[in-house]
Amino acid sequence: MISFSSRALHRSSGWRWAILLGAATSLTACSSESSDDPRQRTAEVGYIVAGTSNVPLPVTLTGRTVAFETSEVRPQVTGIIRRRLFTEGSTVKAGQPLFEIDPSLYRAAVNQAQANLASAQALAEAATVKAERYRPLVEMEAIAKQDYTNALAEARTAKAAIAQNAATLETARINLRFTTVPAPISGRIGRSLVTVGALASASQTDPLAVIQRMDPIFVDMQQSAADLTSLRRRLAEGGVTPGSTQVHLQLEGGHRYPLPGTVQFSEVNVDPATGTVTLRARFPNPDGVLLPGMFVTAMFQQASDPNAILVPQTAVQRDFDGSAFVMLVGADNKAVRRKVVAERTYNEFSVVTSGLKNGDKVIVQGLNGLRQGAAIKPVPGSTPQRVAPPRKDGRDEKAAGTSGKDA
Template sequence: MQQRLRKPLFVSVLASSLMLAACGDAQQQNGQTGQQQQQMTVGVVTVESRNVDLTTTLPGRASAFRVAEVRPQVNGILQSRLFEEGSMVEAGQQLYQINADMYEAELASAEADVARAKAAVKSTKSRFQRSEDLLKDKAISQQDFDEAEAAYLQAEAQLKMAQANLTRAKLNVDYTRVEAPISGRIGRSQLTEGALLSVGQAQPLTTITQLDPIYIDIAQSTSDYLKLQAAIADGRIVTDSENRAQVTVRVGEAGNYSTTGELLFNEVTVDPQTSAITLRAKLENSNHAILPGMYVRAEVGTGSLKNALLVPQTGVSRDPRGRAFAMIVNKEGQVEQRYLSVDSTIGSDWIVTDGLSAGEQVIVEGLQKIQPGMPVQTEEVK
């Protein structure tokens, strides 16, 4: 009877042991599955060193390539205006006509004086030549010969004076045609027909402005200038032999129009009020989108940075103290926080000067779900 009771008890204990073993195996499998689920996938960018062209954005002010104030060169009454205000004019194009009646009369008188002087030269020259022959034959005295020679020389001098007056009279007639000294856009006329004009008057008749090309005067701080020169001296930034940097100016709120040119020179003195150096650039302005006095922002090429490390701005954050840091995936496949030294931005990237090496992976996607020390899977982001 006792042997029959022991057998069911042994079967119950064996069943309980098997159930505990099965539960242990299930917990172990669930733990391994959870651990695998914790290794989430993050998007990374592999840091590479390359040469990049550096640009800096600076404020500037546009100024005209040429400006000419048109003034009269003879006195007289303004007879007519021969241009449309605000239009384009060419150099040599007639703009105004001054009453030329008086100057034409002076021209006719000067022509008559030249004709009279030529006749006097012809007469005195013949007498002088006859006097030379007579003096050889001792038919006249030396005094008579000297007087004939002096009369001839005086007649030639009178002819030269008359010719000079004729040239002046012709110029005065030409000056009654007020012409454009340069090509460009002409402004409004300051005086109307019937106005009395005088040489040297303070008020110009009009103003012509040449807009293509156009100058851009750019202000750069002395600290940035010295920093750039130090980088060039160290060899980190390389410029061309002539140091003619390229300049790009964008116009409009959306910057939909841009024009390019080159940097001409920089001032040798510093403005004591702003502590800035003025740079002058010359740019194309074929459609006259940039006008004198307009405020612009210019992108100035400063050289080429050798072996630069670029990191997307989305992968760089700041701590409460303002220090830049990035999350990277180390060789063990774990997340690591790394503090960086950043210099400036190029497009959407930071230039990193310290804290990273070429080949390291910076996390740019999935930053909200990770923390230092967490194992992760990586996926390269293009």
């Protein structure tokens, strides 16, 4: 009985050791598999090296188009309008006849002035001849000197009357010419504001029509006086450099006007009602796309920041309070979280004005789940990533190869 019990005891102990050895083997295998878990490996991240760039400071302002030249067609004489000589909405040239006013009275005035001038010329001729006849007689003392003096005065008065009547004739001719109302400038004329048969007066307040020259055309933009003052201060301090005067337009509906314009000037006074300063730009308008009075959006580069750093927008992340931060490659290949100031964008980049310096390595790839102090393997952001096809057992190629070697 004792020997049987001993054999049973030894047999029981052997099984116990076998079970413990199997458990240890299983734990070792699990540990080996855990060490091959991709989540435990060092994360590979792509980075770019930060550097300062001369970044334009774009300005977007609302504006309204204004005709390059505007002229109101007004009558210079009074009379009944007999004919309209233009097509409404057409393009007219300077000097082209637009209206005809009844010229009857003004033609009669010209005829009368011509007759008065002829009469004055005849009287002047007679007075001159009389004075010439009196000259030898006064030398012989055949007549009194006073008579000769009076004859000379009459001749000079007659010559002055000629000049007066000639001026009257010229005035009558000008008034007759004014009965045809010409276009003062070249441009597009609007609708006629009077009809045939209406009375036109030289003192009337309403024009007969309005002509506008639209090529080129102006765009008046409104900019805050505070923004303009801040920009001038930064330019004086050297924080920014002057930008381009070229302007681009966006029309209502989101359409972009294809031809650029140029800033001409800014007014020297501030509108007290709005606190804005008017800037005027000039645009070519050969096809008449821009019409006076249109609302547009003007975009131009008023200055440039030579110390800004461009970072891809995907690299700039936001905290709950809205503040921006980026992840950097730190010492010993550790991820470093740093707050930055990035208040605007330029194309596909965020413009960082504070928080970065030249030479900083900004992580732009592999940011998902990356935390402060995490071990990383940095590579240039342009380096392509190699992705192995997954195995049927769900393990990646590197883990499978290691497992095969261990086997």
